[in-house]
Amino acid sequence: MARVLPILGLAHLDRPFDYLVDAAMDADAQPGVRVRVRFSGRLVDGFLLERLPHSDHPGRLAWLDRVVSPEQVLTPEIAALARAVADRYAGTVPDVLRLAIPPRHARVEKDAPAAAPDFEIVAPDLERWYAYDGGAAFLEALLEGRHPRVAWQARPGEDPAARLAELAAVVASRGRGVVIVVPDQRDLDRLEAACAPLLGERCVALAAGLGPTARYRRWLEVLRGRAQVVIGTRSAVFAPVHDLALTIVFDDGDRSLDEPRTPYPHPREVAVLRAHQTTSALVIGGFSRTAETQALVESGWARDLVAPRTTVRADMPRVDGISDDDRRIAGDPLARSARIPGIAFDAARRALDAGHPVLFSVPRRGYLPSVACARCREHARCRACHGPLQMNDRGDLACRWCGRMENRFACGKCGGTAVRALMIGDRRTAEELGRAFTGVPIVTSGGDKIVDEVDDGARVVVATPGAQPRAAHGYGAAVLLDTWAQLDRQDLRAAEEAVRHWMAVAALVRPHGDGGRVVIVADAALTPVQALIRWDPVTFASYELRNRRELGFPPAVAMASIDGPAAAVAAFLKMIDEPPGTRRLGPVPLPPGVRPPAGVDPAADLERVLLRTERAQGRELAAALRAAQVLRHARHEDTAGIRVQVDPNTIG
Known part of the structure; x- marks a missing residue:
């Protein structure tokens, strides 16, 4: 007797079933192996979970069709973990196992196992x-x-x-x-x-x-x-x-x-x-x-x-923000409005004169990655998928999501046909800096052209978040540009992500004792900017958590988002037996920048509903969502395109 978990992808069938095992397969049919079983008239893949002396099933049992491989790929620990993850995220065990266990390659399994390494682990310096x-x-x-x-x-x-x-x-x-x-x-x-x-x-x-x-x-x-x-x-x-x-x-x-x-x-x-x-x-x-x-x-x-x-103060670079009463920028009245104020140019020139590389960080790659109607300032959107339009260095407009060229732009709000830049990308920034620092090599890193490391010496590096190269002995200076684009996003994690990026950049700069300097083009009085200036991410994280508690957002509460076509979302909500005290937020249109669920037309009427409850009731909420998924699949209701996420990382 074998207990098998078929890989069916249906919530109401996310449970093991018992099968008879032929004597010829008895030796290979061990817990953890891949098997094939007949389910509802068709052959499906599955994992053998355990062997049993007898079954509690009162009806007739089917036979195990075959053991795909004697390799015991599903260990008891990973099986238990998959169940816990599925329960935590209102999912199914087969979906988790698809993430946990890679697809089989028969030839690899048949290869003779490599000999155990005889490498002696080197004792590290701690x-x-x-x-x-x-x-x-x-x-x-x-x-x-x-x-x-x-x-x-x-x-x-x-x-x-x-x-x-x-x-x-x-x-x-x-x-x-x-x-x-x-x-x-x-x-x-x-x-x-x-x-x-x-x-x-x-x-x-x-x-x-x-x-x-x-x-x-x-x-x-x-x-x-x-x-x-x-x-x-x-x-x-x-x-x-x-x-x-x-x-x-x-x-x-x-x-x-x-x-x-x-x-x-x-x-x-x-x-x-x-x-x-x-x-x-x-x-x-x-x-x-x-x-x-x-x-x-x-x-x-x-x-x-x-x-x-x-120790932190000795290791960190000097960090300067922009403020009205900062004496260091006296005589620079445009410092607060200029994209690259004088204080930033001064820090860059000093580092270049000392023979050190300088890093300029910009939020987006491209030339003009975000444009708007020149008349009404409405964001320019693609007519096909409603994605944001961008402009290249030749003046051509194209969608950032689907790549469709927009040859005849017309604003959907006012009918205007001209656009203006909302944001400047890394390539346009590199052009500007090339003119400002004549004779200095300019290096760009971002998109499909990422540089891993730059040599010492005077050079300017323009990089997008996550693509900044390491300098062999640290950057002499770093300038953080267009910080408003990171802080002004309608996203729960906007400030948290901004601080994360700024600190990753600042960590590449030499200590202040070696002349390292960071200029962040943002108001020095802002809490996220102060976190960088003081290099105190712990206090900032505590501040963020305190705000989440006041506003009722994860991780202070348990929350789930339900995205999809309006009719499908409404039908799914009727199936949920919500825990006491659960509050619904919405429906609202799917937030800009959030991709629609798989298989759903982006032009459809897409909505999002949030369910919020106390953190202690998080398991109950996940169980209620899973029960609704079970009911949805069991009824074969036409609610395709629903996406359910527990504690989604993107809310706003």
Whole structure:
């Protein structure tokens, strides 16, 4: 007898079913293997969860069709984690397993397993960790096999990849497993380079860029116990590491970590669930801090791991904002209105004269990435998909979403045919700086042309968020432009993301004792700007969390968004048995910049409804949403195109 979870993709069938096992398949039909079963007259894939001596099903049982592979790819730990994630996000276990287990490649499974690596793990130098308050106690807990949970605030100028590699080596040297999740391939490349000399082949990198065959081969190495340390992007948080002792999620506020596939689990939350289930250690780190991480600290579930203020002040660059009473910009009356004020040019010239590179950070790539009607200032939108229009350096208009050229623009509000720039992109900025700093090399990094590192020497680098190159010995100065575009977005996380980006840029600049300077073109009195000037992301995260509590937004409350065509959303809402005290917000039009659910016409009448309840009732809300999904699928109602997200990362 075998208990099997069929991969059906229907909420009302998200449960195991019992099947008879033929004697010929008995040896291969082990828990965790892939199987094929007949369900409702058709053959479907599934996972064998457990073997049973008998079944409680009173009716007739079908036979297991075949064992696809004897490889036990679904471990008990990952099966339990998938169930917990599905419950947390009102999803189904098959959807979570699609994220957790890569597609099978038969040839890879048939290859002879590689010999166990004989690389001896190099003992790391942990001196930099002892510079943090509580660093010694944290390391001691790891060495003793305990499970500390910390929110690590990286020091200015810190090399995160080197620090994470050191932690991995400490745990792996005790024969236990480590999972490290970073936002993107650039971060992964740096981390892999830092891990190689300490861990050798005991560390494997998992990322979609490897290709399906190479990725499955490495994933099998982890499953078979050949590798102890896994580093990777989003889905690496599910890696089947043996005897997991430590999970690390770095820079959890990066939007690259937002899972675009249902049920949309965030790696930070998956790591929290996994640390709880396995009683293992957890580190959530970064130069900035999210409100979610701060909530874990304030609840007592995690502890701070931060450097003393004297150390932070010595490591950070000098940071200047723009204010009316700032004597440093006396004589520059246009400082508050100019896109690049005199104080910024002064900082850049000083750094260039000293032979150091200078970084200019702009929010968007392109030439003029955002335009509006010149007559009424209404945002210029695509007639096909309603996406925002942009202009290239030849003056051509095109949609940023679908790429459709707009040859005859006409404003939908006033009928105007001319446009004006709302934002200047990296290429236009590079043109302006090329004229301002004659003879100085200009380097751009963004979009599909990202530069990883620049050499020392006088040069100007123009980069978009997340694409800023590292300078070999740090930048002499950095200028943060168009900060209004980051702060004025109608998004719950606008200020949090702005601070995160600013700190990532400032962390690349030399300490103020070596002449490093950052100029942020924003009002120095603003709370987010003060967080950068003081280099105090913890206080800012606490401020953000306090605001979320007052306004009733995650993580202070549990919230779910329901997006889709108006009629489908209304029909789905009738199926939800909401927990007591749940409040509905909306319906409202789907916020600008939020893509419609898969398979839905962008031109349709799309709406969003938010459901909000107390944090303690979060599980009840998720259960109610899942029950509504079950009812929806069981009735075969025409509510296609509904997207349900629990604690969505984007609300506004």
